[in-house]
Amino acid sequence: MNQLNNDRYWKEFKLPDLEINSYGTPTLHLRQVEAASEIDPGCETINYITRGKFNNGVKLRVIKKPNFNIIPKNTISFGGETGEFFYQREPYVTGRDVYYIDTSKLTENEALFLLTIVRKKLHTQSTFNTIMTASIVNNTPFQLPVNEQNKPDWQYMGLYINELRQRALEKLNIINNINIQPTSINSQNWENFKFTELFTVNNSTNVLRREVDFGSGSMPYITSSSMNNGVVSYIDASNLPVDEGNCLLIGGKTYSISYQRQNFVSNDSHNLIIRLKPEYKQYATENVYLFLASIFRAYSYYYNWANAVNKNKLKSSTLHLPTTQKGVPDWQYMNQFIDQKKSQVKDKIEAFGKI
Known part of the structure; x- marks a missing residue:
């Protein structure tokens, strides 16, 4: 399964058709959180997700507080202004204009397949003048592979992502085993x-x-x-x-x-x-x-x-x-x-x- 099966039938769905929905998130401004590195490392911490394009959307690790409205794990976060979608394995809190797709009922591989489909359809539509919202994501149709019952073939999607991950790991292991001496920085002067x-x-x-x-x-x-x-x-x-x-x-x-x-x-x-x-x-x-x-x-x-x-x-x-x-x-x-x-x-x- 090196590539998507072009002979497979694909059907159009909206997220609510799959009993999956996108939601807004409560905003925590940067001034309202404390970076975990600044206090006792023994405190309970949580990821602070923003609209950024890097590090899976994680701005920093912050101290978890009782008044935080926490977004559940195994969901897809996305930035309203950047159109970047990330799968979050852990619970998290968010900054401004961040939304999420509740994929908690899916496996990680199934959610990652869905993420790539949604991102490809919506990424170019999101700008600082046109903010991606939960409503837009919920009402946008996507093509997904279906099984003989004409329902989303989650098994196929999960297996496809699993194979991609295995191939990527094999290549990374080969690269990591290349013996290259690290470059040290002279910090004396x-x-x-x-x-x-x-x-x-x-x-x-x-x-x-x-x-x-x-x-x-x-x-x-x-x-x-x-x-x-x-x-x-x-x-x-x-x-x-x-x-x-x-x-x-x-x-x-x-x-x-x-x-x-x-x-x-x-x-x-x-x-x-x-x-x-x-x-x-x-x-x-x-x-x-x-x-x-x-x-x-x-x-x-x-x-x-x-x-x-x-x-x-x-x-x-x-x-x-x-x-x-x-x-x-x-x-x-x-x-x-x-x-x-x-x-x-x-x-x-x-x-x-x-x-």
């Missing part, structure tokens, strides 16, 4: 540097989506998304303002960090461009910028929608960087470190390609 000592920061261009034609050319159109290095499409930029590449780009609304190798057009997300100052131009290589990207990313906990990054905040910040014995940034070390990481990743990719 690091010092703080003021942002303004090393970098410049400027606003990117500001081109609205309605001004571009997706797929019309070869120029990257960059947003504040953390996916695909921020690239949502390649466009014809003949008559558009273009930003010069070889720089770091910070999403002003999301604090996503990306390295942009080539020239690009930016959308209207208040993105910020960071470059090494002219006196450090000789060190402005891809490897150095990739190392710096990881350093900037380490400060992501500080910025969020309520505390968005901007030029003034960056200019007043400091960064912890490796240094030489003379107390200046060790650009050579940064370059060599990334070179080694690239080599390790290349080895794993080549090994994966042979599977």
Whole structure:
């Protein structure tokens, strides 16, 4: 069962037809929860799910409190503005504009099959201007495989996901058994540097989506998304303002960090461009910028929608960087470190390609 059986009959259903429904969730704002790492680790904790695209929607682990309205385990959470769907094995609480599909009567594999069907149908329909709601999900028809009784073939769906998981585990085990020595970071000589000592920061261009034609050319159109290095499409930029590449780009609304190798057009997300100052131009290589990207990313906990990054905040910040014995940034070390990481990743990719 390497692929879906195209000879199998599929039928259209809505979730309520399956005695499955989507619901809204009580909102817990970030200020109303306490991160589990900040107090006694012996306290009972619970996952705090938000609209994010990563980490299965888990923003952080928080202290469980008696007044929490808890969403049951074995359900599918989804973000109203992001359209991201995640299966939750544990009970959880949620942030703003998060909903869930009650799949608690299904097995995990059956729920995962349903999740992929729902996500494929609805993911592109959810934006910050068009919020996905429980009502929309409940009233959207989906195609599911059916058995001889013309009912959803949950057994087939469960077996299909189980086979996919087994194949994925086999490949992961092969990759994990590749003997690659880990890269160690020299933490002996690091010092703080003021942002303004090393970098410049400027606003990117500001081109609205309605001004571009997706797929019309070869120029990257960059947003504040953390996916695909921020690239949502390649466009014809003949008559558009273009930003010069070889720089770091910070999403002003999301604090996503990306390295942009080539020239690009930016959308209207208040993105910020960071470059090494002219006196450090000789060190402005891809490897150095990739190392710096990881350093900037380490400060992501500080910025969020309520505390968005901007030029003034960056200019007043400091960064912890490796240094030489003379107390200046060790650009050579940064370059060599990334070179080694690239080599390790290349080895794993080549090994994966042979599977």
